Amino acid sequence: xxxxxxxxxxxxxxxxxxxxxxxxxxxxxxxxxxxxxxxxxxxxxxxxxxxxxxxxxxxxxxxxxxxxxxxxxxxxxxxxxxxxxxxxxxxxxxxxxxxxxxxxxxxxxxxxxxxxxxxxxxxxxxxxxxxxxxxxxxxxxxxxxxxxxxxxxxxxxxxxxxxxxxxxxxxxxxxxxxxxxxxxxxxxxxxxxxxxxxxxxxxxxxxxxxxxxxxxxxxxxxxxxxxxxxxxxxxxxxxxxxxxxxxxxxxxxxxxxxxxxxxxxxxxxxxxxxxxxxxxxxxxxxxxxxxxxxxxxxxxxxxxxxxxxxxxxxxxxxxxxxxxxxxxxxxxxxxxxxxxxxxxxxxxxxxxxxxxxxxxxxxxxxxxxx
Numbered sequence: 001x002x003x004x005x006x007x008x009x010x011x012x013x014x015x016x017x018x019x020x021x022x023x024x025x026x027x028x029x030x031x032x033x034x035x036x037x038x039x040x041x042x043x044x045x046x047x048x049x050x051x052x053x054x055x056x057x058x059x060x061x062x063x064x065x066x067x068x069x070x071x072x073x074x075x076x077x078x079x080x081x082x083x084x085x086x087x088x089x090x091x092x093x094x095x096x097x098x099x100x101x102x103x104x105x106x107x108x109x110x111x112x113x114x115x116x117x118x119x120x121x122x123x124x125x126x127x128x129x130x131x132x133x134x135x136x137x138x139x140x141x142x143x144x145x146x147x148x149x150x151x152x153x154x155x156x157x158x159x160x161x162x163x164x165x166x167x168x169x170x171x172x173x174x175x176x177x178x179x180x181x182x183x184x185x186x187x188x189x190x191x192x193x194x195x196x197x198x199x200x201x202x203x204x205x206x207x208x209x210x211x212x213x214x215x216x217x218x219x220x221x222x223x224x225x226x227x228x229x230x231x232x233x234x235x236x237x238x239x240x241x242x243x244x245x246x247x248x249x250x251x252x253x254x255x256x257x258x259x260x261x262x263x264x265x266x267x268x269x270x271x272x273x274x275x276x277x278x279x280x281x282x283x284x285x286x287x288x289x290x291x292x293x294x295x296x297x298x299x300x301x302x303x304x305x306x307x308x309x310x311x312x313x314x315x316x317x318x319x320x321x322x323x324x325x326x327x328x329x330x331x332x333x334x335x336x337x338x339x340x341x342x343x344x345x346x347x348x349x350x351x352x353x354x355x356x357x358x359x360x361x362x363x364x365x366x367x368x369x370x
Contacts, residue, residue: 001187002085002311002369006068006346010076014044021079022052024070030056030081032088032181034123034314036063036348037077039158042166043173045077050171057090059181060168061125064157064319065331065349069342072335074159074326080346082183085311089113090181092169093139096132097176100139107143107180114184117147121190121367123314124153124180128165128351131215133359134277136178141357149182151357152192152367154316157350160323165351188370191306192355195299195364196257197292197321200250200285203232207282216273220284224270232286237267245320248362250285251278259287261320261361275352276359292330300341303368310368313338315347318362322349342368 007024011017017037025033033053037045039062049058066078082088091106114120122144126133133155140151156165169179183190205220205228220228230237233247244265249272250257260274278284303310315338325331338345345366353363 002185003083004080004312004344006070006078006080006344008066008068008070008072008076008078010071010073012075014041017041017077018045018048021077025079025081028083029053030083031086032056032082032183033058033079034346035060035077035079036066038062038075039162039164039166041077046168046173047171057088057181058170059090059125059179061154061156061348061350062158062166063348063350064159065317065322067317067335067349068346069339069344072331078346085185085187087114087184087186088181090169090179092174093136093178093180095176096127096136096178097130098135100136100178101142104139104143107140110182111147114182117149119189120149120182120184121192122149122151122180122182123367124151124178124354125167126153126155126178126354127167127174127176128155128157129163130176132176132178133352133354137354137357137359150192151354152314152365153354154348154350155352157319157348160319185369187311189307190367190369192365192367193299193303194355195295196259197290197295197364198248198250198259198287198362199290200257201232201288203286205284207278207280207284210278210280212277212279214273215275215277216271217278218269218271225272226265226267226270229272229286240265246289248287249274249278250287252283252285256356257285258358258360259362275361296337299366303342303366307368307370310342310370311344312369313342313345314367315345316353316365317347317349318353318364319349319351320362321364
């Protein structure tokens, strides 16, 4: 059985917030601390956590929303301490946008420090806005698929109007990197679930001209991408920038749909640029928002079919989803739903999600521990 405590502080003063978090976590020395905060606090909290808990692994990321079973807010900080029921081992992949495989020994060394890899997950936080997520996932795919270890994580976050993000491990902040920790559940299995708040419309494309490195699509079905997208939405081409927020693209892979959020449209070149890669000949659907409450209920049902009473759940919620919840006045409802269904949980909100060795957007992930 996992023994853990989550803590949340909405205080704006970093020293007061850290003291508040520590008071909630108690005096016992944890094996692992996972924390998140708004960007302005992050450097100070990274140093403070490492100093206060020198013998345990401390991994963190900046986040748009801090959320756990103790509360949620776009301000302040949150933390999770795990005391019993796990083994863990951590590391860093550097040069993440270009050649993270050069640092593959950090991954294999961490795996070797575990007693075995049964019931183990690799949780990782990646740098945002440097285009590194796909190369990181390719690296993990190569190293971890043979070992049967799934990856679960997210890109760093911040207020959606800004672009300042950070990740850290054991007191050190990293840029263009992925910090990771292998978590082995000593008391049972771990399962990862993905929630799509968006559903496919009746409009489907095949990408026929792409630039993967730039995450850009120039043609759908040999038609300029902006024109094809406008036709699907039945809006003029010069109006698609207004429509794109609630109509992301869904990459169809077997029975899964991985959402790619549109970040820019250029009607002159016909280019649509996304926050995650779309590969040539990929089949895609134009997506639209689904019924929020029904989606939340369906996720809870799927989780409980496999793990009826999770002892702990780790969550990643996309910044764009969280921003939508804020606009709709449903952020507290979302957090309360998690509390009602999953008990003890901790989550971060960033600019991308990673699961099944894929980088995606506008999604919610939950890793439930038996």
